[in-house]
Amino acid sequence: MTRTPRIVCFGECMIELSRTALGGKSWTLSHAGDCYNVAAYLARLGCNVSFMSAIGTDMFSNEMYEAWTAEGVGTEFVLRHAERAPGLYAIRVDSSGERSFSYWRDQSAARAFFDCYGANAALAAASSAQVLYLSGVTLSLYTDAERARISTLAKAVRANGGDVALDTNYRPRCWPDRVTARRTIEALAPAVTIALPTLDDDATLFGDRDAKDCADRWLQMGANEVAVKLGPKGSLVATASGQQMVSTEPRQAVDTTGAGDSFNAAYLAARLAGHAPLAAASIGNRLAGIVVCNRGAIIPRVVMPMALIPAVPNNA
Secondary structure, three states: OOOOOOEEEEEEOOOEEEEOOOOOOOOOEEEEOOHHHHHHHHHHOOOOEEEEEEEEHHHHHHHHHHHHHHOOOOOEEEEEEOOEEOOOOEEEEEEOOOOEEEEEOOOOOHHHHHHOOHHHHHHHHHHHOOEEEHHHHHHOOOOOHHHHHHHHHHHHHHOOOEEEEEEEOOOHOOOHHHHHHHHHHHHHHOOOOOEEEEEEHHHHOOOOOOOHHHHHHHHHHHHOEEEEEEEEHOOEEEOEEEEEEEEOOOOOOOOOOOOOHHHHHHHHHHHOOOOHHHHHHHHHHHHHHHHOOOOOOOOOOHHHOOOEEEEEEOOO
């Protein structure tokens, strides 16, 4: 019997402040973070997914933990830090739906994951995951020595026959400098099997001229498949057998905050369900298109499509 797919998303979840309306003075408090967003959408899509992180023992941490459980996200890899609390970020969205961020996260509990009791056990257990999901934001949280431990985990997952998925998600303010970010991503790259970059991020970090350059570079670094996100243009899917664009329907974006994360989740869920990369990218485009029409990184359940991932035909 094939075992139920198990996905581990390693990263940080923060308190999120977002305006209730464009130009308004009221703010809504919720929680999000790129890897957690992916975990939440994966859970909604029916996947067996767990989140790996550290939180505090404060009220906001407890509320986060309860919300994760309510979403169906596994918490067996969530550690507690007695002296730290979650980080905080605020989103500002312009009239075109593009967002900018302000962060207060230097002393967050997630940054102290490796100092928490249970870290070694969590890493050892996560090495048997069918999919390990990471992002450049996750890597930016830690020291070189701690990043090396993440790299060791990723190599173990790949050696055990699992997949390692990475979204570069380059945020310059999260890194000391571009050189450090690039060196860190390149060091992890040989363990990555599924690369899920956004062209704008990788063009800034690596100097890619276009999506083809981006995909070629990831394939050369060792990825088996690449889905380059291109915003309203859709995505470019690349494997050793070739590259192909996957278009998306035009949308009037309200907030693009969770677009890439929702694409990544739908892509991975579709691949685990047996869909080919091109079909998975089309499904990812569809969910991202719905997400950008709503405010916040994680949209209300009522606007999630009921059957986003169709059954795979027997002759597929």
